Amino acid sequence: MYYQPPIQISYGIRRTGRRWILVRAKAGQAPADYEIVGEYSDPLSEGDLNRLRVLLTDALASGHTSVNAVLPAGEGWAQWMETSLTSSAKARKIWPTLLDVQLPFSIEDCACAFLEQEALSDGAGYRALAVTVRRSALDRRLDEWRSQGIDPVIIDYEPFVLWSFSIHTEPPVAGEYRVLAHLGETETLLVFGRGEEWHSMSTCAFDIAGGAADDPEQAQGLITRLRRAMASRDDWKPVGHVHWYWAGPGSEHEGLLAQLESAIDHDRFVYYRHRYGAYFAARAMAHRPFETSGPRINWRSQVDPHPAERRWQKRFMRRMAAAYVVASILLAGLSLGVRAAFRAEHREAQAALRDAVRDITGIASPQKGVEAEVVERFVNDRLEKGAPLFDMRKPSLRGNAIHLLDRARLWNLTFDRLKLDDRTVSIDGTAEDWDRPEMLAGVLREWGYEVDMPVRKASPQLERVLFRLEGRRAE
Amino acid sequence: MTVDRRQLIGALPVALCVLLALALAVTAPSNVQQERQWIETKRADLALIENHRARLQPLEAVEAAYRALPRQPLPDLARLAVAAGIQQAADIQHREKRVVLNAWMYHRREVIWDAVSFEALDRFLYRAESARPPWRLMSIALTAAEDRPGFGRAVCILEGVEPRLE
Numbered sequence: 001m002y003y004q005p006p007i008q009i010s011y012g013i014r015r016t017g018r019r020w021i022l023v024r025a026k027a028g029q030a031p032a033d034y035e036i037v038g039e040y041s042d043p044l045s046e047g048d049l050n051r052l053r054v055l056l057t058d059a060l061a062s063g064h065t066s067v068n069a070v071l072p073a074g075e076g077w078a079q080w081m082e083t084s085l086t087s088s089a090k091a092r093k094i095w096p097t098l099l100d101v102q103l104p105f106s107i108e109d110c111a112c113a114f115l116e117q118e119a120l121s122d123g124a125g126y127r128a129l130a131v132t133v134r135r136s137a138l139d140r141r142l143d144e145w146r147s148q149g150i151d152p153v154i155i156d157y158e159p160f161v162l163w164s165f166s167i168h169t170e171p172p173v174a175g176e177y178r179v180l181a182h183l184g185e186t187e188t189l190l191v192f193g194r195g196e197e198w199h200s201m202s203t204c205a206f207d208i209a210g211g212a213a214d215d216p217e218q219a220q221g222l223i224t225r226l227r228r229a230m231a232s233r234d235d236w237k238p239v240g241h242v243h244w245y246w247a248g249p250g251s252e253h254e255g256l257l258a259q260l261e262s263a264i265d266h267d268r269f270v271y272y273r274h275r276y277g278a279y280f281a282a283r284a285m286a287h288r289p290f291e292t293s294g295p296r297i298n299w300r301s302q303v304d305p306h307p308a309e310r311r312w313q314k315r316f317m318r319r320m321a322a323a324y325v326v327a328s329i330l331l332a333g334l335s336l337g338v339r340a341a342f343r344a345e346h347r348e349a350q351a352a353l354r355d356a357v358r359d360i361t362g363i364a365s366p367q368k369g370v371e372a373e374v375v376e377r378f379v380n381d382r383l384e385k386g387a388p389l390f391d392m393r394k395p396s397l398r399g400n401a402i403h404l405l406d407r408a409r410l411w412n413l414t415f416d417r418l419k420l421d422d423r424t425v426s427i428d429g430t431a432e433d434w435d436r437p438e439m440l441a442g443v444l445r446e447w448g449y450e451v452d453m454p455v456r457k458a459s460p461q462l463e464r465v466l467f468r469l470e471g472r473r474a475e
Numbered sequence: 476m477t478v479d480r481r482q483l484i485g486a487l488p489v490a491l492c493v494l495l496a497l498a499l500a501v502t503a504p505s506n507v508q509q510e511r512q513w514i515e516t517k518r519a520d521l522a523l524i525e526n527h528r529a530r531l532q533p534l535e536a537v538e539a540a541y542r543a544l545p546r547q548p549l550p551d552l553a554r555l556a557v558a559a560g561i562q563q564a565a566d567i568q569h570r571e572k573r574v575v576l577n578a579w580m581y582h583r584r585e586v587i588w589d590a591v592s593f594e595a596l597d598r599f600l601y602r603a604e605s606a607r608p609p610w611r612l613m614s615i616a617l618t619a620a621e622d623r624p625g626f627g628r629a630v631c632i633l634e635g636v637e638p639r640l641e
Contacts (some may be wrong), residue, residue: 317482321489321572328489328496335499342510349517356524360531372523379527388573388581389537390637397612398600405593414619421632459622 006312008064011037011056012285013150016249017185017209020148022052022280025286032275038259044148046316054148060153060308068285069145069152071299073159073189073203076133077103078233078295080200081158084125092117099130110134111302115295129241129295140298153306154290155299158281159201163191164294165284169274172199177238182281183250185209188222190229192236198295199236200433202229206250208353215251223263225377244271249278295314336441394422400447408445411436414464425449425471428466437467448473461475541579541608550606552586559599563588575636583613584633590620591629598613603633607635610635 007320012023032184037055040048040302059145071106085091093439101109112132119126120428138155145152166180166349172195180191188206192199204225212218246257276283288296300306305313350368357366361378408415408429413436417428425444431437434456441451449471456467518621556565570581596617601611614632 018499039574232601317485321486325492331496332499335496335503337501339506339510342507346514346517349514349521351476353517353524355522356521356528356563360524360528372520372527375524375527379531382531382576386534386576388575388634388636389541389579390610391613391634392611393537396613397615398604398606401612401615401617402597415617417616417618419614419616439626473490 006064007066009059009062009066010286010289011059011065011067012282012283012288013067013069014285015042016278017207019156020044020048020052021282023279023282023284023286023310025290026292031150031165031283031287034286036279036282039230044210048271049149049262056150060151063308063311066289066308067155068152068156068288069141069436070158070161071133071138071141071286072187072282073157073201076131076157076186078157078159080127081130082125082127084294086123086125088119088126090276091128093297095130099132100172100387103132105134107132107228109136109354111299112136113297113302115281115297131295131297134155134345135303138303142300142304145265147209151306152300153308154283157295157297157299159189159191160198160295161284161288162247162281163193163198164285164291164296165280166191166247167193167196167294168291168333170245170272172243173241176240177236177242179230179242179244181244181246182248183208183213183246183253183256184248185278185279185390186228187222188248188250190226192233194238196293200233202232204229208250208253213250213256219256219259223260226260226264237269242266244268244269244280247274247275247276247280251280252277256299267443298319350470397421404440404443407440411438411439412465413440423473425451425469427469428455428467430462430466432464434465434467437465437469441469444469444471482534485581495565501518524562527621528594538576538578541638544638546638547608548640549608549610549637552584552604552610552633553607555602556599558585559595559602561588561591561595561599564622571633573636574639578639579636580639581634583632586629586631586633593617593629595626596629596631598616599608600631607619608635 002319008027010025010027012025014021019042020038021038022037024036024037025034038048038052040052044052056067060067071403079102080096081102083091083098085094085096095117096107096112099112099114103110103422110132112130114128114130117126117128118368121193132345140154142152163180166178172193174195176195178193178195180189180193182191183206186205186207187202190202190204192201204222204426206212206218206222206225212222249258257271261269272453273279273455301309307414353371354366357375360366360375363374389451401418401420404418404420405415405428407413411431413429413431415427416425417427419426427440429437437453437456439451441453444451450471450473451471453467458464460464543628552567553565566587568585568587570584570585571581573581575581600612604612610633612628612631613634616628616630618628620626
């Protein structure tokens with residue numbers, strides 16, 4: 001789990017051949033504004049020791065301060081490794097085995113890390129920057145610093161720190177090759193890279209503190225070692241311009257640089273000099289917590305995390321836990337809220353149903369799920385019981401009976417018998433001819449009866465015809 | 476106890492919280508779906524109930540009309556016959572009597588005359604149907620008298636609804 005320590009103030013402490021340099025950087029500050037807090041002779045005097053101890057202890061007590069040191073390049077080992085495994089997870093597991101084969105000592109005795117794992121450009125596997133240090137060397141360094149009252153929070157690897165600071169202060173041209181040559185007090189470090197990418201490094205002894213810079217013979221020896229270091233980079237074959245940056249106390253020696261540049265002159269090499277001279281490395285170390293590019297490692301976390309880092313981690317874990325809890329509460333709240341909203345809608349629908357049933361049937365608490373059936377039964381029952389009220393609204397038969405009697409008078413019909421109700425009609429009578437009963441049947445048909453004349457016969461005695469009309473209609 | 480185990484134990488409540496939230500979130504869709512189905516069922520039932528309510532409306536309108544009538548009993552048919560000028564006493568049979576919707580009484584009566592003037596019968600029926608509350612002629616059977624035109628046997632069935640007077 002990655003966390004960004006909340007560092008506001010950072011101290012870089014560097015031990016050179018003859019002195020200690022302490023640089024303070026503040027978050028957001030430009031490197032040029034970093035403050036050189038002190039330079040102390042090595043070994044530290046009792047007074048300096050106390051001053052340094054008090055200063056750093058107070059600074060660390062603030063909770064937002066880091067004290068940074070580096071492990072010299074020669075005490076560690078860093079190299080890109082490749083695997084043909086195309087699974088990122090599997091590649092991550094194979095690195096220790098691959099590293100173990102290359103190390104001259106057991107990997108169990110080492111602290112190691114595999115940084116910047118990435119797929120190969122042709123997709124045929126992965127590569128990672130393996131960096132390792134023997135635990136004994138790390139412990140020895142830590143003991144040494146502690147004996148001087150210094151308890152670094154971050155112990156990075158010198159080539160990484162210097163390279164990162166170099167590309168921070170002098171941003172690279174994308175794709176172009178760069179060499180950082182740090183002419184340290186006792187050792188010269190070459191870091192090879194391309195663009196922002198850290199590639200490899202090489203060290204060679206060159207005792208500037210002992211006056212080697214002014215000694216042409218020793219300078220010649222350095223030239224030879226530099227040439228050899230460059231020649232041995234099998235996997236670093238620069239094309240185009242190579243930007244060569246001098247840094248460190250040696251870069252303040254004009255004569256030495258002139259001699260070196262003329263000796264290793266190359267058409268494609270362009271030489272630059274970093275600012276800050278002897279303070280370059282100390283500033284780089286102070287800058288370290290604020291840098292996000294380039295490879296980074298904190299050996300201290302791997303062997304014995306500093307209490308400050310433990311606190312940061314705890315705080316980070318607490319914040320993460322709080323964030324998870326808050327997110328969980330929000331998620332749970334959202335889920336419960338959605339459920340509650342639907343449940344409320346369900347209750348509303350149920351209440352509307354209950355109210356409707358109560359309104360129609362007067363039943364206060366109808367059984368759930370059968371409300372519609374209850375209402376249907378109630379309505380059917382009520383309609384059935386209320387049918388007489390409807391019947392009373394039907395048209396009166398009196399009018400029909402009167403109308404039939406009127407027709408009889410008009411058409412000279414005689415009715416022997418007339419029977420009329422809502423569904424049936426039956427008339428027995430006599431007429432002068434067959435047309436009149438047919439006309440009467442037409443009247444009945446207009447009222448919706450299906451009319452039949454089952455009896456029709458002549459009556460010679462009466463000189464009239466006898467007829468019977470029967471009709472039926474749906475109610 | 477190592478730091479890692481302590482951290483692990485410390486993380487347990489958080490993990491439980493997250494698990495609980497995830498469980499709630501994962502089961503929410505099915506829960507919501509079920510609630511939605513219930514709501515749809517309830518709404519469909521409510522629509523059905525409203526349809527049934529609509530079926531009741533004509534009856535309610537008729538009830539309202541009956542309620543608007545004077546709260547008095549159906550007029551006596553024998554008196555109506557006398558008032559219509561029918562001298563012959565009618566044979567009046569109570570065919571049916573029942574309570575309607577707890578508020579009214581339904582009556583069905585058969586009125587028989589062996590020889591009645593059809594003209595007087597019409598007056599009788601007119602009076603019966605014009606009364607408040609009214610009678611309604613639901614069936615009539617007339618048989619003409621052979622020797623007396625305009626007279627005959629009449630069998631009328633009348634129905635009527637009157638307020639239920641306690």
